[in-house]
Amino acid sequence: MLMEAKKEFKFILLSIKYNLAREMTNKATFLTNIIFMILNNAAFLVEWIIFFSIKDNIGGYVLKDVILLWALASGTYAICFIFFGAVQELPNLIMNGKIDSFLVQPKNVLISILISKTKVSAIGDLIYSYILLLIYGISFKNFLLFTLFIIIGGIITTAIATIFGSLAFYITKADTIAGNIMSTMLNFGTYPDGIFKGAIRILFYTIAPISFAIYMPLHIIKEFNIVNLLIVIGYTILIVSIAFLIFYKGLKKYSSGNLMSARV
């Protein structure tokens, strides 16, 4: 079991290495994508400086907390799209019958699909997230917890996108639905949870589980709580299992588009 996991992990790293090598064929574009993504993200600091000039406490957050929130959100997004960059394309691959080439590989089909692409700009998101952690205040404990949580957040985001993307095995608009869910997670996850009241908070623990991916990790970094940490880890295991279950159940209904393609 452990050996199998080790092999899969090595396979993921090797695939990312080749993805990056492919993207680096044009070094100027590669670097522009990363640098501009950092600048692009930094623009949102302006938004929050303006908000905090109106009121110095928003939903229980001060500017420093929002910086940590943004660090977690960009880090989570980065891990998802550096390691599992093809998750956004999953519904289209299914709908167009383009997963044949993954089915014949002697590796896990879902993992092979997800790691087949790396979004270069996500490297900019990752660098930006650590720059923000540095501004927030870095310590050995913060660094370890932060790294753990962006990996967990990235896995949760990928699992959710896989679950909704797998709907493409059954319905035609799955790409729009999955896109909307991803955008919901991304949008809500960059605003303080304290401003949202009532039934909407149920959404954060169910369809768009930002609480497990962003909000709970943020509160744990601010004030360590072992129970909450175990809840987040437990939830991650659960949602990943559900994602695999739904994808493989859907895969039984998959029919090829008879498209001749090769992965090189």
Next chain:
Amino acid sequence: MKKYLNIFKATLINELQYVSDIVLGFLSFLIKIFIFLQLWNYLYDDPSSLIAGFSKDQMIWYVIMTEMIWYSTRNKTLVNQVTDDIKSGGIAYTLNKPYSYLIYIITKNFGEISIKFIIYMILAIVTGFIFVGPIDFNIINLPFIIIVFLLSFIINAIIRLIISMLSFYIEDSTPFHWLYDKMIIVLGIIFPIEVFPLFLQPILKFTPIYVITYGPAKLVIDFCINSFITIIIVQIIYLIITSILLTLMYRKGVRKLNVNGG
């Protein structure tokens, strides 16, 4: 002119097939509005108070209008198609066609965003009525507002094309589109110019934000003929300058175009 009208009509008919996609896409617009509604509810301790001269209702209607402009004018043709045409060399095939590539793209863009804008406008107004309630709006001002909206869309399309023209020099212009997106979102959608520090306000009036999002939205929530005249003058200046710049960049770009094989 007739050929461009036909391009517009053909694209429009094609887009009618994707109405359900547009409506589904509205969900993400609704989420954004919901977030800002919560945020501004939090910032306005007293609903009758004013922030930078805006009441809570005006502020939320302002965001609804700017988001509506933004979401309905986002279009892959101006960004992806032009960039791909340049990167792949496909733009070379359009050089001997009996139409201008730039006007073709702008017309195609308008064909694509027209249906989207109408649907978003209806849904945005319904959203505004549900979340905030009606605002003080005089129907007589509508023709003026339509002109300002139309110019806003044209200027936005031209600026997008100018950015896409950078692909002639750096292959992928997408990162520059991100920066443009963020400039509009952060400086032109979330807050009216009046919310920014006093020293920044005159500078912001020279940026595309003033003619693309702030101007049209401000006229909807608080129409004033003097504001209309100022906005329209700035829009015309922008239109002239950006059109000249786009033409120059395109002419210079196609001269240095290298196409390998075909």
